[in-house]
Amino acid sequence: MGIFKDTGWKKVLAIIMSIVIVLSLTLFYYVRAQISPVASGDEAEDITIDIPSGSSTNNIAKLLKDNNIIKNKYMFTLIVKAQKKDGKLKAGTYTLNNGMEIKDIIDELSKGGKSDNTVRFTIPEGYELGQIAELLNKKGIVDKDKFLKLSKDISNFTNNHPVLKELSTGMTLEGYLYPDTYEVYKDASEEEIISKMIERFEELYTKHIKSKATKMNMDLNRVTTLASIIEREAMLDEERPLVSAVFHNRLEMDKPLESCATVQYILGERKEVLSIADTNIESPYNTYRNPGLPPAPIASPGIESMKAAVNPADTDYLFFVANGDGSHTFTKTYKEHLKAKNKNQN
Incomplete structure (x- = not known):
């Protein structure tokens, strides 16, 4: 009898587990279907909506559902609350695509839409x-x-x-x-x-710079100043770490950076070709005369230049010369640098 009872309970437990698994999978696929984009591929379309000032998350969810931008307003509300953005969605005019993921829709609504004001x-x-x-x-x-x-x-x-x-x-x-x-x-x-x-x-x-800067023993002003020079010298994102490496290497060797951008900052104009007199201007910003970085930034750097400032490429380059098309030729010796410079001038 004991064996029968044990066997019977095992069957009951197995049935219960099977039901739980089936229900869990059903719920999983249901939720996934409800939070997936309304449309995909060529069927997706841009839809412009106006979210009135003072709209609650529930009101915004209904508006999105009514305009066929999301499938399920309740799921949208739950996700907004889970991301702790309840009450942080902003009024305005938005052009959203019904092929967007819910998280991307929430991100857009958090930024704020267009407004006449x-x-x-x-x-x-x-x-x-x-x-x-x-x-x-x-x-x-x-x-x-x-x-x-x-x-x-x-x-x-x-x-x-x-x-x-x-x-x-x-x-x-x-x-x-x-x-x-x-x-x-x-x-x-x-x-x-x-x-x-x-x-x-x-x-x-x-978010992106401070931790690495601390590890490199670079303070805020040093990072931003170097990033600003990189920003003004490099036009291609892929070259920013290389330009950064040149400057880091020269700083370590106590060599002047010889950045034209710093002299242009002194002049107040962006001369394509600097004269000898320009590079001899007495100023703490003149990196032809003074070793090290200028006392402060020379422009507003973008995030790629800021990242490059704390993530220089692993290279021995000490020079670079513009090729005239936005790119640069990087070299390790002054002899190579002169060769590259003469080649570009011819």
């Missing part, structure tokens, strides 16, 4: 403070003089941006207004716009 602008990589102020002034977004006055002293923003406390007193924001595309309210003040750009720099620096 906002304006977008893009700051190119390698722009200097003066160029940024001029661009925004021309677009009617800021008063150039006020923007520059605020940007000339980091103490105007250190209270709200801890990253700036790593810099020396009296420094400007040159290099720390991150080049990116922004959307701001039309009545946003110069302070608010500058803060938004510093915040973006702080976000990327903390």
